[in-house]
Amino acid sequence: MVLVRAIIRPEKVGIVLSELLAAGFPAVTKMDVYGRGKQKGVKVGEVYYDEIPKEMLLMVVEDKDKDDVIRIIMKYARTGEEGRFGDGRIFVSPVEEAYTISSRKKGL
């Protein structure tokens, strides 16, 4: 299992979530975050804005589904065909165990 953490633009959350659902990945957690990237934020005139609002999506998926999930997020979170700075990042980390609280079962 892997944890996929995607930091994306808030306005792209709707389409990404509905495409993930359509592809059979309903389970997802979303949180509001603020951050900056490699471009040090956004410069407007003389001012740097370095706490840019983003949304973080957390998904724990089986290893075999990882590439599908990443492909879907990558496709729909992009601005235009080419993509722009600030479209976000996806991080993948290992998950050793998962439990469902209601049934006390191990696994996803």
Added chain:
Amino acid sequence: MKEVMAIIRQNKVNVTKAALAKAGIPSFTCRRVLGRGKKLIDLNMFLAITDSEEASSTQLGEHLTESYRLIPKRIFTTIVEDDQVELVVNTIMDVNSTGNPGDGKIFVLPILENYRIRDGQATTEVY
């Protein structure tokens, strides 16, 4: 070291906090999140209900779209030693399980390094 990440109901934070403190795990971080689970909709069941005219298709349509809204939850993370993982997972499951879907999930992730900001010390111990 392991990170135990539990997505739980909003109204269970206080009991979880108390239960973990009692079990000797005082430190934790909690965040307000939104999410949805993997409860899938069985379309055939809904078709059967509309055919038998128990509910109108508008009602069902509303229900279908409602059920995929994101539900407010709390994400509860705590970093513990390897041998405490089982204790923490069981404690969280004991106080959070109501037996209904939506009780949440628990994930266990590895943590490689741990630094204390106060004195800049790298430790392999949690506390």
